[in-house]
Amino acid sequence: MVKPIPLEEAFSNTPAFRKKVTASADAVTELDNRLKRMVNMQITMKDLQKDYTSKAVQFAEEMEGLAKADDDPAYEVVSYGLSKFSQTLKDIERSRQIVGVQLKDVFIDPVTAFVDKEINPAKKLGKEFQQCNDAYENAFGRYSSKRPKDVGMEESAKEVADARKAFHAKTLSYCNKLNEVEVKRKFELVENVMALIYTNYSFFHQAYDALKDIEPTMRDLTGMLQKMRNDYAQIDT
Numbered sequence: 001m002v003k004p005i006p007l008e009e010a011f012s013n014t015p016a017f018r019k020k021v022t023a024s025a026d027a028v029t030e031l032d033n034r035l036k037r038m039v040n041m042q043i044t045m046k047d048l049q050k051d052y053t054s055k056a057v058q059f060a061e062e063m064e065g066l067a068k069a070d071d072d073p074a075y076e077v078v079s080y081g082l083s084k085f086s087q088t089l090k091d092i093e094r095s096r097q098i099v100g101v102q103l104k105d106v107f108i109d110p111v112t113a114f115v116d117k118e119i120n121p122a123k124k125l126g127k128e129f130q131q132c133n134d135a136y137e138n139a140f141g142r143y144s145s146k147r148p149k150d151v152g153m154e155e156s157a158k159e160v161a162d163a164r165k166a167f168h169a170k171t172l173s174y175c176n177k178l179n180e181v182e183v184k185r186k187f188e189l190v191e192n193v194m195a196l197i198y199t200n201y202s203f204f205h206q207a208y209d210a211l212k213d214i215e216p217t218m219r220d221l222t223g224m225l226q227k228m229r230n231d232y233a234q235i236d237t
Helices: 015-067 073-144 153-213 215-236
Strands: none
Touching: 015 073, 015 153, 073 153, 073 215, 153 215
């Protein structure tokens, strides 16, 4: 876990302070990469889920066709059971389709927005921070190379002061943004993950209830099929 950067240390710009800034910047880069991987995984899973649902519905329709293949009254209970199983599978897949839409709303879009609104600005400030640092070091280098009586000494000193002022201002902005990302990461992203888990929880709970409803039919059909098998065995012998 990265600790917040003490903003009051920005003016001293010590090696210890620079180390804290680097650690926080590295953590943001790692978070950026991780979130992009998670979003890409969810997009892939969403596409695979769509293909799975399509095949599952086709399978259910074939099962329903199997149920209607025999109009023997004695087979009516079996046909009813197969039709009910088919409809249950279709209902489950309709719920899965809804989950696919919800995944985009509760995870993919919010996490992508977090990257755009929080991480990308932090990375942009990081580049500007480095540019200001380079400008200050270059100005200081030019000033240090002059002798006290050289022409332009006052202008060079003012250039260093202005560059140092700009660098300190950018340092504060950058470090404040790094701290902000670290804080928001702890609740905004966790909220998105929780929404994702709740969405899956709701789907599997509904699927369980749907399958639970056909449990009596499964028991009745199991007993009937066993009787049919026994009757066949007696005829066969």
